[in-house]
Amino acid sequence: MPESAPRDTVLKVEDLQTTFHTRIGPVRAVNGVSYSIGKGETLGVVGESGCGKSVTAFSLMRLIEPPGEVSGGAVWLGDENILEVSEERMRELRGSRMAIIFQEPMTAFNPVLTIGYQMDEQITRHLGVSRQESRERAIEMLSLVGIPAPTERYGSYPHQLSGGMRQRAMIAMALSCDPEFLIADEPTTALDVTIQGQILELIQSLQERLSMAVQFITHDLGVISEISDRVLVMYGGRTCEVAPTDVLMSTPQHPYTSALIQSIPKFGQRVARLPAIEGTVPSLYELPAGCPFQNRCPNVGRRCREVHPPLTEVARGHQVACFYPVGP
């Protein structure tokens, strides 16, 4: 998909830094990440466990709790830097203009309250409507996400719904106040493969209908290539590469991205051993100076061990943070 005409930017992240103050010392879980997402656009954020994808998402919602802290940068939602607004204003934004779908539909709902009650809480809080109107809105949302018998499900408790249905209800709740910006934090990871496809399709169709900006977080490149317009690859709390999805999948420039793509098993192709990236993700406690990927990188040079390579534009809309990129 070529870079389309400039879209209205919904969310702009500039040099985001999130630090966890641990006993061993401060840990930079997110270290200078910048990107923007336009109206109706899906940005896929991909990376291994512990690379800072979810922490980035929680930082945007200001859901990081002590000992963690968003220690720098700016997040622009419209013309407000939401890292600087009051907690009161933030509560108005959360759940109304920005919403999040969590990874675990099993535990993300409160088990002792009905689905309807939990949806009403959010709707009455932000839309200022009566109980009756809120109920109608909630049931409408439940039917929009394809939950059968939404009126009955409105009065159901979370444990009475299957995992897939719960994730649908979660999506209904997240979208109940028409957010401009939606974060989907690995929404399909905990689900069966067959359900995964349905949920992905649902998110995609709702995005088109509501023209939201979506940040889709996953560790699954297959899912990313299906759903997103652009992809941001993260490693060790930093951005490695940003590119339109098809460009990234066909001509990755960062050695890490390239290795990730090679490690996807291809249909109908039998190999003796699936290529894997040697080594493990370095602990955030002991990130080396320079590029965090240096110890696993085939192209590593002396410079990589000294300074972190800056994110540079190699083609229109394609940025890479690498001194020795993989040639196209």
Add this chain to the structure above:
Amino acid sequence: MTAYILRRLLQTVVVILLLSYFCYLLMTLMPGDPVDEMIMANPEITSADIDRLRALHGLDQPVWVRYWNWASSIASGDLGYSRTYRVPVTDILGPRLLNTFILAGAALLVALIVAIPLGVWAALRKNSTADYVINLFAFAGISVPSFWIAIVLILLFAVYIPIFPAGGTSSIAFDMTPWEAFVDRLKYLVLPVLSLSFLSIGTYVRYTRAAMLEAMGNDYIRTARAKGLSWPRIYIMHGFRNALIPLITITALSFSTLFSGAIITETVFAYQGVGQLVFESIQSNDFNVAMVAFMISVSMVLLMNLIADLLYGVADPRISYS
């Protein structure tokens, strides 16, 4: 639901029957019997008289026959006769039970009113100075012996600053209006209630804190925050509402143990409660009183267990008894 309650009640009756036999056995294992008490007061009694007395009271029968006689008279509504007080057991036990019920109930109420907010607060301000102070207070409540706190309270509020009576249940007076009588009862209740509740406050604070911390660590709290809800709403509807589930069980179960815990408090404050009565009746081999009181204690534990389980089902929709 009804079927469940009936089944549980049936189980309860069986357990009560088994336990009553066991208690009865224990009572007979105690040295001496009521006849020994009678002959102690009368040096001129002959061994023929003793045998006649034993036969008259059925004490020459084997244990299971005596148990059967006792149980069948209980079942027919006759609770027997207190040998020490020389009145029917109902007359002596009834008012005592009511007194203990008032004491234990008031103590539980005070304990919960104090402990739950403290526990919740400690959980929400985890590792703060407030948390440490509350924990210290809670551990003090758990570790201090009950007679000690009772004596300290008497010294402080009955001796040095005499605002409450040091002991007793009510003033001996005949011309009090109902309101005056009520206030009088309250005055006598304050110190025993404080003393008894102090013991359980510590336990409840710890339980509330733990339950609240556990609830607040759940994913749904994050969901609630992500919805933009206010903190009070998150704390109460999402945090405390879930912390309530373990608290219900603990509260219901400890309500029955408050009766046994009341023995020491009742003794120190000379409060006319059932704990003191049971203690005395065991000492003086007055087992008609002791057995009935036992049965009531046992039934309380079992009944509270049942109530806890039922309330559990109300508080947690995942539990269903149908």
